[in-house]
Amino acid sequence: MKFELLKTDDNARLGQITTSHGIIETPIFMPVGTVGSVKALTQEMLETLGAQIILGNTYHLYLRPGHELIASLGGLHKFISWPHPILTDSGGFQVFSLSEIRKTSEEGVIFRSHLDGSKHLLSPERSMEIQLALGSDIIMAFDECTPYPATLEQVEESLELTARWARRSLAEFNRRTASSNGMSENSALFGIIQGGMYLKMRQRSLEQLLELELPGYAIGGLSVGEEKGYTYDITEYTAPLLPTHKPRYLMGVGTPEDLVECVGRGIDMFDCVMPTRNARNGQLFTSQGKVNIKNAKYAKDDRPLDENCECPTCKRYSRAYLRHLYHTGEILSSILCTQHNIHFYLDTMKKIRQSIRLGLFKEFRQQYLASLSRVS
């Protein structure tokens, strides 16, 4: 993996990540495909929409169908027929989201499978083994996504654990790939900064992880229920302290506004479940703001969802039809709505990149944010 910083415009950065499965233009949004599928979309559709990289999840793919099975079938890219870049999350987020059914120790985390209740240990070593078996282009260190709210002491303890796990992740990565710097021919290991909502703790976490000189860094533990101001403040504080010539990934963020705001604070990569999940629940993102397609007011509305949108959904179908599909529970509802939302997110990133290229990011940001608050 190689990262080139092509241009900056204030704090916004235009760059390019080269992996063995292709080039990623940054800033980028990465659709989430937890179990080897971006829900409701085919790989063909993702390609048509211009997705450059998608996510997979260590915990979920380990449970089903199993990383060994995937490895025996030639790796995740081949298994799901996605010849483009893939990033896998380490399972660190499941430490947070499955807190009811897991137990954390120094060694790692014991999960009770949400599928059958069986016990499984996920550790830095295990996470590396799984992600390498999957053949992921970008591998995330195994971390603990610190919950919110948390006291200073809790945050400190959590970030220290994440740092120790990061060291172990790196050691295991190097051991398995016979490399020395978290970067093999096929994969690169990214570290994750924790530290809750405390700037000092963020700095501490950052210093610990920078020592490892990993090929890329992520900011984790945001958008976990905190007030929006924190998300931006922590990002604004943390991002500039990360190495200039390495990619910066803000994990799990966010809304369209978040993307623009955080590119403006120096972020290169984003992923979020929001466009896909919300699409399935009838909430669509448009150039004029959010639209709840289930609302009665769209029953007789024969306009396209977003008149400014070039996606296959908007070019062909009406709001009335989309509402009908949602209300009748048709599978096509999820498909068309997800297609639109992913298009909207990817298109936003494309416009962001273009504006940075032209040195007009600030103008774009202002105009974009203003348009989102229009009534639709």
Add this chain to the structure above:
RNA sequence: GCAGGGGUGGCCGAGAGGUUAAUGGCAUCAGACUGUAAAUCUGACACGCAACGCGUUACGAAGGUUCGAAUCCUUCCUCCUGCA
């Protein structure tokens, strides 16, 4: 005609004298969703109002018994099943 069983809020369906404006489910309306245990979850859902309270009307219809009835009695309307 005889025997038996029913009619409950938009629909289905509980409740069998008093915390019942009436459990549930569906439908409807609105909201939420941020490294996916999510095609999920939450709220509203008789009507009116100066509305975390008050008033009115409600369990096929009309009477009645009772301090009190969707729940008991009478008549009527109506639906279903079996036998003729």
